[in-house]
Amino acid sequence: MKVKILTIICVFCAVHYHEATKVSSDCSNCPANSGSFGYELLLGKLEDLEVKFWNMWLEMKEQTENHIRFKDTQKEIKLMLTKLEDRSSEILQQQLNYANHENWKKTVLAMQLGRRSNSSLLDNLKPFKSCAENPSYVSGKFMIHPLGFEDPFEVYCEQRVFDGGWIVVQYRFDGSVDFYRNWTEYRNGFGNLGGEFWIGLEKLHHLTKGGDHQLIVELKTFNGSYEYAQYDEFQIGTEAEKYALKKLGRYSGTAGDGLKTHKNKQFSTHDSDNDEAPGSCATMFKGAWWYENCYSSNLNGLYKKGNHKDSMNWYHQINKLEGLAYSRMMIRKTPNNPGACSWLFI
Template structure:
């Protein structure tokens, strides 16, 4: 579920979705004619300017490695050297929009090196040579960002005089600011009132932007609120409200909403004229605290008609859902890789339980199921592959998989895997003499061996990295989504 906020020329939209340290005294001279200068430090959590994060090599100096990667990426205007907990190091390529501060603060672990250019203001376009304004700089919402960018991503805007990283989505001629996003359960939403007030999570993954910021975004004129949902079978619905306003902290962020349209049903109007409640702050009209009873912080009354901040799970009572869509149907995307934050080199049991082969079996057991893959490479090109028939058998067959009926523009790499049981690094069920899941770092329905590497290493280059054979022979992929639906 996702919540977006943006302007439609004069209207703001909000959308919910369920999508070390090295020191140099002088410029660092490296490949080609480019030079880099240390201009400041960053908190690792500041990711609005980051294009790509790469693990440090074991056989090469990190500085030279990062600078070369930046020079080869024409979108890169600087890099960061980050020292993380446990002693690991990361290289982060950036767009140069944030040069950091030379006043070091406790907790900053990334040193930033900017690619020197002749641009007095803005960022150098390394393809055209022009100096472009920094997208988001000085803006108070994604509608303003839209004047200098049309690329979906995380931008730094300014609200109440302070910078704030937000995710902007541009589509259908509108600019949306994502103020809530839940898509994988990685962030705990059972939080305190203060946490909901100030915000938590990260805008590039799962997030709540903060009630004080929602108030500021809705303060200037009429605001449209939009919810977008996806369930465990990849079915989608939406609900939109033509008027939405959140008052200030002095009213406990009193909320008004009206003007429903959509196909998910109207569950939000029930919450009209309500203050915000959380597990430690009861402002509802019920005898008990609905935020505790239903694990749902929200603008609750007595009690609620939606559970969008409840537990993230595919089944259960107090799980994320929307009352008027099949009485709180659980909402989810089946597989999503987009930032490399989750290690997919897992055991058979982990793929069975935590990752969910047993659930894929159940989802495909009742009648025909359509399987769809959606891909995006590191240059933002997209492709898809769809199969009209997909079935995964039970554990007794090691989750034997059948698939057929390809269509799409990514090429057919999945049909090779038809009639294969599932293999992982500790469970070899393929027909090859070796374990393909180990050889290619790819747990999958492997035969001898594979034509997809969707669970391989997340990286922009290398041999065993996430890819799809029939799209440029395993072109490295940045985003992979695997979705199911009924015909």
């Protein structure tokens, strides 16, 4: 800074000296006392220059001091902001700790007060033992956990007809699912609960082994006529017994008794021939059923319209092999006080 100031002074002095010399040379014809006048003039200008210089220097010094103060102020502000942030973090952490503590207290209190209600809630969340225990009047897919089953499983519950509470075990209505299948598939079940399906012989055995289930069979022809057959007892044997139709109770309904000749007969598929015929009924009639020699009903036969031996039919219905458009088999635990069923046409 000092070097710059000295440089400015030297420049001004040189400029004014040059102007004074020029005035002196131009006044060669001036009176003798004109030199004294030029010196005084130069001295006056130097004094003015000195005043301007000191004013400039004071101004620059003030600006420098202001700049230094500004920087110091910035540092102080940054320091204060840092301290404020640290303090804010501490306050926030304290608030979080307090909130967590309060939440913990509330949780502990809720746990203490809700032990009984929680156990009741868990009981309410457990699957029903059967569709009959489902208080809903809406038909659809539900999880059930019957006695004798290790895990719950999904079934289709029919709640609208025959007083509700039915588990659908076979359903056919459009031919979208192939029912000409092997033993393993009929044992395990196939299809989709949202469409056509077979629940599976193994499940059917475990569901009915207590001997306290009844069966409903619903049928519909391609011209729209509806019939049904109801049996007040229905039980399926074990796989070792070839899932035989062990029990079949009294018949009632409008379709005719299409299962009477199949009572006590073993289940057969095209790869497991357990019927009483010389050949394989399942192979000849493209189905899977409790064949005798061979059938009076074939509800797992081919889905097709017209009179065909291998079609899905209930021969006893109209004493001919007319293919059916609709078949649904449903089971339900026998009510404690069974009475006349209030059934609905579909």
